[in-house]
Amino acid sequence: MKFNARNVVGSARRLLATAQNGLEVIRFGGLTQDVAASPYEVVERRRMYRLRHYFPDEPGAGRRPVALLVPPLMVSADIWDVNAEDGAVGILQRGGIDCWVVDFGSPAAEEGGWQRDLADHVLAVSSAIDTVTEATGAQVHLMGYSQGGMFAYQSTAYRYGRGVASIVTFGSPVDIVAGMPFGLPYGMVSDIADFLADHVVTRLPITDAMVRIGFQLLDPVKTAKSRIDFLRQLHDREALLPKERQRRFLNSEGWVGYSGPAAADLLKQFVAHNRMMLGGFVIRDQPISLAELKCPILACLGEVDDIGQPAAVRGILRAAPNAEVYEASVLSGHFGMVAGSTATKHTWPLVRDWIDWLEREGPLPDGVAPMTEHVAANRPRTAATRVVHTTAALAEAGAGMGKAIEGILSSTVRGSVELAGEAARALPRLTRLGMIQPHTRISLGRLLAEQTRRAPLRDLFLFDDRVHTNAAVNVRIDNVVRGLISVGIRPAQRIGVVMETRPSALAALAALSRLGAVGVLLAPGSELARAIELTGVTTLIADPENLRQAVATGVRVLVLGGGETRALDIPLGDNLIDLEQIDPALVRVPAWYRPDPGLARELAFVLVSGTGDRLEAKYITNHRWALSAFGTATTADLDRRDTVYCLAPLHHSSGLLVSLGGAVAGGSRIALARSLDPARFGAEVHRYGVTVVTYTWTMLRDILDAEVFPAGHNHPIRLFIGSGMPAGLWRRTTEQFAPARVVEFYASIEGDVVLANVTGAKAGCKGRPVPGTARVELVAYDPATGHNPTDEHGFARRCADNEVGLLLGRAAEGVDLSAGGLRGVFTAGDSWMPTENLFRRDADGDYWLMDRLDTVILASRGPVFTQPIVDALNDLTPVDMEVAYPLDSADGVLAVAAVSIRHGFQVTGHDLTEGLRDLDPAQRPDLIHLVADIPRSPSYRPVVRATRPEPGPHAWRYHWDSDSYEPFTVEDAESLFP
Template sequence: MARPGAIVKLSAKDLVSSVQRLMSTAQNGLEVIRFGGLTTDVESSPFEVVERRRMYRLRHYFPDDATPGRPVALLVPPLMVNADIWDVNAEDGAVGILNRGGIDCWVVDFGSPATEEGGWKRDLADHVLAVNSAVDTVSEATGAPVHLMGYSQGGMFAYQTAAYRYGKSVASIVTFGSPVDIVAGMPFGLPYGLVSDVADFVADHVVTRLPITDSMVRFGFQMLDPVKTAKSRIDFLRQLHDREALLPKERQRRFLNNDGWVGYAGPAAADLLKQFVVHNRLMSGGFVIRDHPVSLAELKCPILAFLGEVDDIGQPAAVRGILHAAPNAEVYEAGLVAGHFGLVAGSTATNRTWPLVRQWIDWMDNDTPLPPEISRMTEHVETNAPRSAATRVLHNAAALVEAGAGMGKALENIAASTVRGSVELAGEAARALPRLTRLGMIQPNTRISLGRLIAEQARRAPLRECFLFDDRVHTNAAVDARIDNVVRGLISVGIRPAERVAVVMETRPSALATVAALSRLGAVAVLLAPGSELVGAMERTGVRTVVTDPENVCQSVETGRRVLVLGGGSARTLDIPSSANVVDLEQIDPSEVRLPAWYSPDPGLARELAFVLVTGTGDRLELKYITNHRWALSAFGTATSADLDRSDTVYCLAPLHHSSGLLVSLGGAIAGGSRIALARSLVPERFAEEVHRYGVTVVTYTWTMLREILDAEVFPAGHAHPIRLFIGSGMPAGLWRRTTEKFAPARVLEFYASIEGDVVLANVTGAKAGCKGRPVPGTARVELVAYDPIAERILTDESGFARRCADNEVGLLLGKASEGLDISDGGLRGVFVAGDSWMPTENLFRRDGDGDYWLIDRTDTVIKTARGPVYTQPIVDALNDVTAVDLEVAYGLASNEGTIAVAALSVRAGHRLSPGDVTEAVRALEPGRRPDLVHVVEEIPRSSTYRPSTRAVQAAGRPRAGQDTWRYDRSSETYEILTEDAARTLFGD
């Protein structure tokens, strides 16, 4: 080492070398300054533009190669990257390598929004439809299906396009670092809840107003890895003297530093954030192309997904989401130690990616063996990140050491899950608190109604999807406008506030619009099931006008009431008698209707009647009076209990004339800001298709509705689905267990709501099958009081007040009467203290030691035997849990021994049931609460709401002696075949 102050002598050779290096650096630097980079002799691959459209140009590479029968590849770039990405390494790039491998290459070029006409107004659907058009052009020109390939968001376009066209003319899909499950693989381990909220705000308030220019895109990508960006620039400067070393990478450097980036249209960015970040709808399904809902479940062609093990943008977990999102496709993967850009450009892409793509196509077209690097994608269990962190460190070791970032990377994964969980819990609380607060603020004179909440949604987010029906999406603004038009039609024919108007309609958009329009007008909707006993229901409810659809117009005319017809469009014809009092609302021009001075939109007060639900038949006809407050209570209670939000799509299997459809499905979805998917009827095959196509996350049900879906086996075991929750009421315990087993990890959220009053229970956890749960926050306080079901009276203590039940004691459920509620019709006062007010329900419950409530029976269906009361619901639940049992009912039957308890059941197809099965099933019941007779019937009819009909079974006749009727032997505590002699003793002749 030279001493300080010593003079270092350079040889002539060293001096010449230094001068030459300095001159080379200056010369090359000047060329970079003047031209943006070094001039290379590498030429771009030849192509011609064969089609020019507003949204894209279609490039055909190596157009002079006319080799017949070649496989065809259509390559799609992401929006922020120039289409030259496929040729960035020229002959060692994608199109060069694939062409030498005998593949005909076509490329979609979206251009730059800064230079294309209307470019800054492009949305996501424009690009998907552009790729769709390009597939048509290429397949028509070549006569062959295309292998659709996409990088990053281009791969997302490939998935969406193939699904949109149901796979037509698509041989396979190949993607490179294309995320599908955004929740599973947030870039850089950021918490999804936080990113979702930020993305939602940015989509609504930032990107739609601020153009994302190419310079902003370039800067953003460079900041995704600032260490690597800085290091590459330092390396370039260090080697600026060595032109030969720089030239092989010069095209790639210039592409990354400047030439490769294009701007991003705001509407497209907003769509991306809304649909695929906030709602994660590539994964769940239900993303929207124009007004069509689409799901990746439509994909059936083979898929190859390349993933980079050190890719922080298209993280492996996010890329692997395609396995669940496309359950009907064969999905393969190829993992490379590469970052996001390295998957398609650079040495790894040249040596690994594109040769593998060529071998994939050979396997597809020529049935050659797949290379070992390509394997079937299977379930991946994520480990605790040390491996991925270690891989990333090894891949970027030099850069990480220089940046001192080693410790930061090590700590990143430790904190990620904790932060993510905290943010998600905070998100649930943030959603629940405003709903509960609003419920608590509702007073009798508060203006609140269905129509009002829909109007609020339309003002807050007019372009957000409101509901889906028959593969069409309707926005909040469109739905609100339709409701206003129906209001004008109703006003024009004389409908006034507080008037009761029957609604007899199938599930369809017009039914929803009618119910909401009556609410907006301040009228009362009396919801009647098509095919039910309309005349008796209308007489009981005082209805003089019926709104119906074309399918039910004849039945409605037969009631003798004035009939208003809505739905089906103005072009359809109505086959009705000319003398009928019928008005076709579709023929009324809303713009010609002058609104009267008395009209005020959404005038409904909380205390006012909003709906009347009619159940039962004949002398058992029951009316449920639903005030605006009662509806809001169920709506916000459902949204809170089910944690519904804008990411959910609620599938309304229950009809609107049922409480589950009106209060839970429609109410919960609107209160939660969720999308509503309306089902015309329960068809298992259609259910399976629409669950995926609409991206259904929540399914509503009534009683045994899900039985058809389970029996149809439309979801094979292990079949991926987006459903997280089933919500409704009346599901038997056995069917509950079958549902959760088939649709794991989805759970059941069972509700109970009283006919009168504000009692709402919910089994939020779903841990106890058959349990009704606990009171929903914000609903009425409940009490369980001792009750004598034989004498039909509440039992009191020494002071004369009602006695509260102990745990597991059967009692009558009461709900605290809300302030201002008129309790003169069936209410109770002075129950626990002088002057208090309570509304009794019609049901008996027990409360277990955990504080959860279990439905035991209705007060009017308890079987009053000589040995005491026998409750029907425990019998039904016990029998329903037997695998062979399909449906069951329990009831009382007169005999020579007095009233006995009878259970009737039907057997599932392909199963057998023995008396021993029944004996084991009812062991959970006290001996005195077991049925005296159990008999097998061929079928148990059900109502329009899928409730097994006890009355229909009773009407079919009493049980007969034989192999399918079993009597309980109390001495042996077993069920034995009912003999002819025993039957005569029991029933006589």
């Protein structure tokens, strides 16, 4: 072999250079370089941040567009200047943009840094916006990378857009569900995130070393490759120096720690509960929604970004329906989008052009386009894309194959996990229901106490743009209990509650439950004196708004709540006591007091409904309340991610049993609505992140008519739950709020019957029995006599499919049958509780409400059931509301329907004929007439007023011979009503 001196010398030089450079790296952490950082001065120092102003000596201040850049928590603020003059601030400055940067510092180096929470950072960005706008006199273009972009969204929403000209984000996820990193199932990640937030991260600081290692492990192949490349080029100083600043940033200098409280907030609010997407994230007890964003938004996304996945980033389009949202796609990963050659060549020139477009009326930059919700490829486009991007063909081809397999497996796993999650939530609830015995301790107060012990800092309810935690509410309840004890309230005593829907009303009901007293719920403005006489109440709890009406009854009144504007203009005395003036710390708790003593068999609440002669009290035991609570939570699959918007008042069965009960049993947040105000509804649905809305009867009609959510408008609602919604209103609701569903409940007060239309497939149907509730049977019933026909053995006859009958529920053990129960219905000794309603059961086993026992029209031709008439008429597009009722005539009792028409519509006899075509002729109304308006009860149920139709163009009579509705003539009127 021939000796080559040149090769030997070259190898020696290479070895020597490698050793010299390696020693320099070991001693100083990297290669020394002449590249200097961009100049800046710190213009503001706060506990939470320092505000940097880059190129402060640049002339033209106040005449240039202003950019405020926000880093993520785990990355140094130097991320905006990693490449010096080729970095973000350098390129933007040369483009005539005034650059400011928020520097949160490292929690390890800042006083109280490890106690910082997410709200601290959002408020810090908001404060920085104020400083910059005041200093420059211009609105800022707010820019954020990764979680810094989330801060940009959140702080702008918190400020309702004040001072922000536009938002630019880079790899900032909004819809976590749509783009979980690495295709992980959301249900599993959500549960893990909740556990970590509650029990791990608040106790374990996330240091900068942990952050660095974590990010490197996210892409170990790329990390290993970059280190191997560095070692292979260690001899070539000139080749390494241009990338040295970026290498040192990624390997050590660029990472900072993450405080536990901030990590817990991130995991709980934005991972476990996805509140960036749904709305209702909380900043210092204030609920916020990205629907508040109205400035232009540019979301930059990396096509091969596995952290801020494109699908998750694009969630901003749905989360901010009131903003113009644009997107720009960059062929890069998460880091390369803002630092590196791709950022230098593509990202920052594009951002510069974006600001030109907004500030200087330049053209929309190439590469920027209005964001579209549905993009075919939410994952990296092909395996080849990654090959080009990483120049590791073999590894990336394997990764591409892995992605294809992952897509198949993750869909299967995700579906299985979600089903398992539903089962995991439902099983404990159903098991607990099955274990409730008459002597079991169960009550509203007890469930609220359990929630507090389980998660004291978790949000419980929202009201008037304030969020109240489990712990805060529990303290309030205990304080009210002490006040009640001090004025002599004892267990089992019946206490009337006449209050508007508000936090103090919830506290009053829960306090009575915790004390073991019985809450008698009375509607404001109702017949209080008659209700008091009916229920035996001797003491009322009232809020200031209902104080005068309460005092007028003559019974003792305890006034509670009222807020900051509270003022009492009635003198206090023995018969009027202000509970708010009682200091709970001074109340001596008696020896007999045991919190939450209520047993399942004991009376918990009394509901009063109806008016005049139909005023009636309905008695609800703790078991009956728990049955509805757990049944609702199970059927609607309510969990901690849900926010239940309580449109129904608390004094109504839907508010008490479905809204409050279901939310408490499901661990969901409760949003209390002051009243039915469509404009407020539209704002609060977004601001609170409402996922479930409860209703009664025609309540949603006002929301639909106001069109606060036009069809196709983005919203977070997934479900409407309630009772009494007519079929036509049901269809309008699902059309306008697609893809939300309606779950209609039927619950008997006397027994334990609960039906639910879980699928929502049959509008107007009440569905099937909820698991864990009473077994039901449908027995033959004669409305004319009020008797149940029997078979040859004297037992009740079960109804065939589609036969109308009386709905019975199997009586629970220990139920007092003397209150209307039946024994020996199907076998000797069995016991059943009849409901007050007639149903039919279709061939699929679903139950349809036909009528109440006392509202069946006993027409001359036989019984006519009102509910099918109401549903059929309500399903006509022009019809607003309708009622059916009996009317005496010369031909005997007639079935009459009155309808009101929606604004801008009209109805004809042909419409009525076709609309009622599916009803048996014997079940159609004899007369139909238009009325100007149909009044509604406080629960939004149409009120029947048996008025006589007037002949003319707005009334029709059914003609049996032509099977159609023809105009009601003067001759018809004279023959029927001589």
